[in-house]
Amino acid sequence: MSTSHVLSEPVIRPQSKRFSLDGLQKWLPKLVLAPTMLITIVCIYGYMAWTTLISFSNSSFLPSYKLVGFKQYIKLLDNDRWLVSSTNLLIFGLLFIAICLVLGIFLAILLDQQIQQEGAIRTIFLYPMAISFIVTGTAWKWILNPGLGLEKMLNDWGWSSFQFDWLVDPQMSIYTLVIAAVWQSSGFVMALFLAGLRGIDPAIVKAAQIDGASKPTIYRRIVLPCLRPVFFSAIIVLSHIAIKSFDLVTALTSGGPGYSSDLPALFMYSHAFTRGQMGLGAASAMMMLAGVLAILVPYLYSELRGQRHD
Amino acid sequence: MTSTTVNTEVMKKPLQPGRWLIYGILILFALIYLMPLIVMLLTSFKTSADIRSGNLMSLPTEWVFDGWIKAWGSACTGVNCDGIKGYFWNSMQMVIPAVLISTMMGAFNGYVLAKWRFRGSDLFFSLMLFGCFIPFQVILLPMAQSLGYVGLANTTAGLVTVHVIYGVAFTTMFFRNYYVSIPDELVKAAKLDGAGFFTIFFRILLPISKPIFMVCVIWQFTAIWNDFLFGVVYSAGDTQPMTVALNNLVNTSTGVKEYNVDMAAAILAALPTLLVYFFAGKYFVRGLTAGVVKG
Numbered sequence: 001m002s003t004s005h006v007l008s009e010p011v012i013r014p015q016s017k018r019f020s021l022d023g024l025q026k027w028l029p030k031l032v033l034a035p036t037m038l039i040t041i042v043c044i045y046g047y048m049a050w051t052t053l054i055s056f057s058n059s060s061f062l063p064s065y066k067l068v069g070f071k072q073y074i075k076l077l078d079n080d081r082w083l084v085s086s087t088n089l090l091i092f093g094l095l096f097i098a099i100c101l102v103l104g105i106f107l108a109i110l111l112d113q114q115i116q117q118e119g120a121i122r123t124i125f126l127y128p129m130a131i132s133f134i135v136t137g138t139a140w141k142w143i144l145n146p147g148l149g150l151e152k153m154l155n156d157w158g159w160s161s162f163q164f165d166w167l168v169d170p171q172m173s174i175y176t177l178v179i180a181a182v183w184q185s186s187g188f189v190m191a192l193f194l195a196g197l198r199g200i201d202p203a204i205v206k207a208a209q210i211d212g213a214s215k216p217t218i219y220r221r222i223v224l225p226c227l228r229p230v231f232f233s234a235i236i237v238l239s240h241i242a243i244k245s246f247d248l249v250t251a252l253t254s255g256g257p258g259y260s261s262d263l264p265a266l267f268m269y270s271h272a273f274t275r276g277q278m279g280l281g282a283a284s285a286m287m288m289l290a291g292v293l294a295i296l297v298p299y300l301y302s303e304l305r306g307q308r309h310d
Numbered sequence: 311m312t313s314t315t316v317n318t319e320v321m322k323k324p325l326q327p328g329r330w331l332i333y334g335i336l337i338l339f340a341l342i343y344l345m346p347l348i349v350m351l352l353t354s355f356k357t358s359a360d361i362r363s364g365n366l367m368s369l370p371t372e373w374v375f376d377g378w379i380k381a382w383g384s385a386c387t388g389v390n391c392d393g394i395k396g397y398f399w400n401s402m403q404m405v406i407p408a409v410l411i412s413t414m415m416g417a418f419n420g421y422v423l424a425k426w427r428f429r430g431s432d433l434f435f436s437l438m439l440f441g442c443f444i445p446f447q448v449i450l451l452p453m454a455q456s457l458g459y460v461g462l463a464n465t466t467a468g469l470v471t472v473h474v475i476y477g478v479a480f481t482t483m484f485f486r487n488y489y490v491s492i493p494d495e496l497v498k499a500a501k502l503d504g505a506g507f508f509t510i511f512f513r514i515l516l517p518i519s520k521p522i523f524m525v526c527v528i529w530q531f532t533a534i535w536n537d538f539l540f541g542v543v544y545s546a547g548d549t550q551p552m553t554v555a556l557n558n559l560v561n562t563s564t565g566v567k568e569y570n571v572d573m574a575a576a577i578l579a580a581l582p583t584l585l586v587y588f589f590a591g592k593y594f595v596r597g598l599t600a601g602v603v604k605g
Contacts, residue, residue: 012580029426032418037434043456043475044441044590050452063455066583107339110332110500123591127347129578130587130594132536134553138560138576139346142353142569143366187343191595230511244445247538251557265539268447273543278451285447292445300440 015202048289063278072283082284085255085262088174089291092263093242094186095178100238101231103182104189109219111190112197122194123186133184137251140180141167170260173253177245177261180252185241189234196230197223232299239295243288264288354378354574368423371560377570379398381589387558394575396548401535401582404551405464408532410475413565415474415480416526417519421511423482424489432464435486442479449476450543457544464546472544473534480533481526484600488522489515521575521593529597552579 058068076082082260090262107125111118128136141151146165154162200223208218246265249255255270264284272281316366354377364371383393422434453472464467469472492515500510541551541580550558556579560572589593 025507029422030428031430032507033422033434034416036419036438036482039478040438040441043453044444045437047449047452047456048444051448051450054451063451085560106603110336113329115332115506117334121322121336121340123588124343124456125597126591127587128343130532130583132538132553132583134536134538134557135344135576135580138556138572139350139559142573143349147571148361149366153367154593156365156368167460183346192599195599214550240443244447244539245448249554250538251560252559256580265445265447268450269539269543272451273454282451285445288445289448292443293512293532296440298445 018303051282051285054278055286057279058277059275059282061278064078068279072279073287074285076283079280081262082264082267084259085264085267086173086287088261089263090244091174092181092245092281093179093239095175096181096242097235097238099178099182100186100189101234103186103194103225104234107186107190108193108197109169111194122191125190127187128184131184133245133247136180136184137182137248139155140176140183141145144176144179168257173257173261177249177252177263181241181245181248184248185238189238192230192234193227196227200226236295240292243291264291324603349575350577354381354570354577356570358566358568358570360397377568377574379576380577381559381571385553385559385568385575386562390547394552394559394578397552398578400466400545400549400555401552403582404469405531405534408470408477408534409527410472412471412477412481412530412601413523413526415478416483416485417516417523418511419478419482420487420506421515422487423486424492424511425494426507427516435482435526438479439483442476442483444462444477446539450539454543463544464543464549466549469540469542469549469551472540473537476540477530477533481530483520484522484526484529484597488519492518519595524593525597525600528586531586534593535583538591545549 008227055063055072056065056067056069057064058066060069111122113119137181144164144167146168151162151164154164171214204222204226205218208222213221244265245263246269249261249263249266253261255266264287268281268284268288271277271284313489352367352370353361355373355375356364357374357376359374360371381393382395385393386389387394387397423431442589457463457468457472462471496514497510500514505513535551536553538553538557542557545551545554556575559575
């Protein structure tokens, strides 16, 4: 009797309990997700809408909601500093992405040749990625210092005519950003491609080897085309880094000399927060968003279409 | 792993001249990547006179800690001359709660999105992920206003809030992708046994979540410690994090430029994330790649 009583108990109790718990169980997952939903809706999409509103207002030091249409955007496109910063972003972004890709692929292929101490070398290539862009900028500002840095070192080492003053040359300052940014991010591209290379089916490579293809041909014709998705991912992440580049330019050149190495992210910050031109700053932020969307939307579209095909 | 074939190849390969070239190039690049760190270290141990007479790669004639002591305790960042120690602790006070809160939220969110899907949950996940790809400039102004309204402007708590808000998309993505790979049968069986929402999480998923917790904590720690944009916009004076203080220190225009102090401060700013990278690098790399290969 007593055993059957014990046995019957857990059968009955959960059933009666489950009935009342069911309602709560149904709501619990949504309840747990609710704070994040609220955050996403308010602090991402809501704030985006809010910034859009500011960009159409005549806000200066304080936000005002007197709408003035496209006035801020017209002012922005008329602004010489904005033109310089967006051109700079184009130069910086293209060079940064191209050099990172070439260097990253090159180093990944070299590291893929059964290298001893591969782990140690990989660690060295990738460590800059763990460091803040502010530190990177500080270090390179010292290295590229025209009087004391690289220039002096090479002069001391016997190359007395060597001159390197890009940091203070308005024509060349934007390229110092490329140098530092490539140093920081190329190891990351290397890691991505190395992972991609390791994921390729060795049977394909073996087959090509048996057919008598040389190593460079195998990489060019078979391996690299297989890595198309890695190319896309790398380009997306690198362009994202380029567009939001704010810390590096602040630490390395502060946008100078003059505003010759200015970038949109710095333009937005200085107009919205230090020069009291909130409307103009908001408009420049919207332009940055448009830039990101122009890259992201086609990518997501092709990604989603690709998934449907599979 | 085909360790035997690898070993024989490694054994016979170094005889070929091409192998020497590959090793040569790799070592050259390793030196180039290491150069800034070496320069920073060497410079930080020099005296100001030594810096002017030597060059980037010359060894200090006399190894001194003056730069480090001054950077930590008495260097001027803007108007304050108390060194960067206070800002170092500011960053710690910011990064620890921000990492813990965003990781816990991410764990629960990821659990819901992977194992308790409901109508619209996938759409919500996409919207959230999309949100972490926007340039933050587009939310800076409203966030500044909101922090002002709720009285969190220029406080460490305010910075923690901002980092949690904009970090939770990443942490959710990490956990969601991890939990998706765990068989649903495990959860279904537990549900039949009468286990509830939290029991399943704490008894079944949490015990096997250590790797993803590591990735998430390290990723968040690195991202939040290294942040500059939120730090410079949402903090002022005494509440500024390390990156902002370093930038102020380096760009303080008064007095003679002391590169040894700048470099010591820069290394101090980089030290926590560098240590994390050298001791838990594989989790850091996994986070980097997971951030790219979205679910």
